[in-house]
Amino acid sequence: MQTARNLFTGNHKYMVGLILLCFISAICVAYSTGGVDDFDRSKREILLRKIGHELLLKSGDRISRVLPVKKIDENEYQISFEHELSFLPDDLVNTTRHLLAHDPLAKDYVVNVFKRGSGAVVYGYAISKNKGEDIISCKGRMQPKAAYVINIKFKPLGSHPANKEYWLGSLSF
Template sequence: MPGRPNLLSGKRKYLFGLILFLFVSIITVAFSLEGNDDFDISRREVLLRKIGHELLLQSGDNKSRVLPVKKIAENEYLISFEHDLTFQPDSLVSTTRRLLSQDPLARDYVVNVLNCSNSSVAYGYAISQNKKDDIITCMGRAQPSACYMINIKFKSTDGHTAKNVYLLGSLPFLAFVGFLFLRSVKPQNTPPKEEQQTGMITLGPVLFDANNRKLIVNGQTTELTGTESRVLHIFALSPNETIERSRLQKEIWEDEGVIVGRSLDMFISKLRKKLEPYPNIKIVVIRGKGYRLEISA
C-alpha cells in the first residue's frame, strides 16, 4: 500500500510539532508571569518612595529628601527620611491606602512607624483586601516630630505559586498528549527492505506479489482483485497478529467515503477461498476483535 508510511510519518511530525508548540507556549506564559511580577515589584518601590514624599509634604517639609527605599526581606520594605518629621495617623493611613491601591500585588499589608533610635513601634495598622478586616487605631492623634522610619510588610503574593502551579498543572496534559503521540507512532511490522522495493512478500510457502496482485507457488499463480490484495497486504505486514476490524475498514474504504461492514466480510471470505490450497496460511476470526493471518512452518 504505497503512501501509507508517508501518511504515518506526516502524522508523527504533526503530533511532535503540536507537543513542542504546547511545551514552548506553557514555558513562555509561565515566565511571562514572572516577568510581570518583577515589573510590579519595581513599580511598588516607586509607590513607596512617593508615600515618603507625601508624608514630608504633609509635615510641612518640601526640601529634605526621602532616603533610598530598602528592601529588608522578600515582602518587607523600609522608608527612611533625611530629617525628623511629624505625621497624622489619618493622613498616613489615607496616603498608603490610596497609593498602594495602584499596586496589584498589595492586597494585604501591615504598616509600622518605627522610632529611629531603638526601632520601637510608634504607630501601626493593618490593611486587608476585605476592609472589614482592617486594623486601624489612634486616628486623629498627631504624632510628635521625631526621627521615624516607615516599615511596610506585604502578605506573600501568589505570583511564584501561580507560575509553579501553571507549570506543574500542565505536566499531566503534556503527558496525555505524549501518550497519544506514542500510541500513534507505535512501530509496525514491515517486510524487509528488498520486499518493500519489489513488492514481493513471503508468506510461508507462498510468494505474495503485492504490486501485480498475485499469489505465486511453484510457478503457479492465483490472481487477486485490487481490494483482496490490499486486505492481504495489511495482514502480510503483521503476520500472526490480530488486526482490528475497524482498522481494516478504515484503511481499505476510508478514501472511498463509505464503509460497509458486509463488504469486509465478503472480501475476507473470497480471500480465504483463494488461500485454501495453502494449508499453512489461514485467516482466522478473532471474535469481538477482528482477524489474524496465521502462518505456520
C-alpha cells in the same frame, strides 16, 4: 515490527511535533505567569516616595529629603527620611490609602513604622480590599519626633515565582 520502524514516519511525525509544541508552550507559560513588570514596580516606588513626601509636608518639614526607597523583599519596601519627624497616624493612614489607590496591585498591605535602629514597631496598621477587614488603631495620637522608617508590605499576587518550579517540574509527567 513494521510499525516500530515507522514510528517517526507518517502521522507519528505530527505526534512528535505536537509533543514538542506542548513542551515549549508549558515553558513559556511557566515564565510568563504572575510577572509584575518593571514599569508597575517603578510606579509603586514613586508612589511610596510620594507617601514620604506628603508625610514630611504634613509634619511641617518642607526642606529635608525622603531617602531612596529600599526594596526589602519581593513585596516589601522601606521609606526612610533624612531627618527626624513627628506624625499623626491619621495622616499616614489617609495618605497611604489615597496614594496607593492609584496602584492596581496594592489591594492589601500592612504598614509598620519603626524607630531607626530599633526592631520594635512604633505604629502599624493593615488595609484590605475589603474595608471591613482593615485594622487601624491609635488614631489621633501624635507620635513624638524621632527618626522613623516606614515598612510597607503588600500581599503577594495570586502567582508566586516559586510556581515556576512546579510548572517546570510537572513537565516530566
